[in-house]
Amino acid sequence: MDVLAIVDTMSQEMYLRLKHAAETGKWPEGVPVEQAQRDSALQLIMAYQARHLDSDEMLTIGADGEIVNKTKRELKDQFSGKHKDTEVTKCNKNNIARFTDL
Numbered sequence: 001m002d003v004l005a006i007v008d009t010m011s012q013e014m015y016l017r018l019k020h021a022a023e024t025g026k027w028p029e030g031v032p033v034e035q036a037q038r039d040s041a042l043q044l045i046m047a048y049q050a051r052h053l054d055s056d057e058m059l060t061i062g063a064d065g066e067i068v069n070k071t072k073r074e075l076k077d078q079f080s081g082k083h084k085d086t087e088v089t090k091c092n093k094n095n096i097a098r099f100t101d102l
Helices: 003-009 012-024 035-052 072-080
Strands: 059-061 067-069
Touching: 003 035, 012 035
Parallel strands: none
Antiparallel strands: 059 067
């Protein structure tokens, strides 16, 4: 069966079970996950994230199938309540703090 066909019919509960298995190496019941199962679970959760989730996590798979990696600045802005569209001002060497003779 095609991975994308599985993902299209997968419930959120199944996604969360697979995510738990891939992250911890154990099923939610505590049974260890074999490496082949973990690899398959990781592939399925990445495909699920790409198809169904608009996630704000640091590292996810975007709708186009590409890895979305947020910078530390983007995460700080997100959690401090600033908007995504806020422009970041670049510092030049003349307006940063300098400490001499420490």
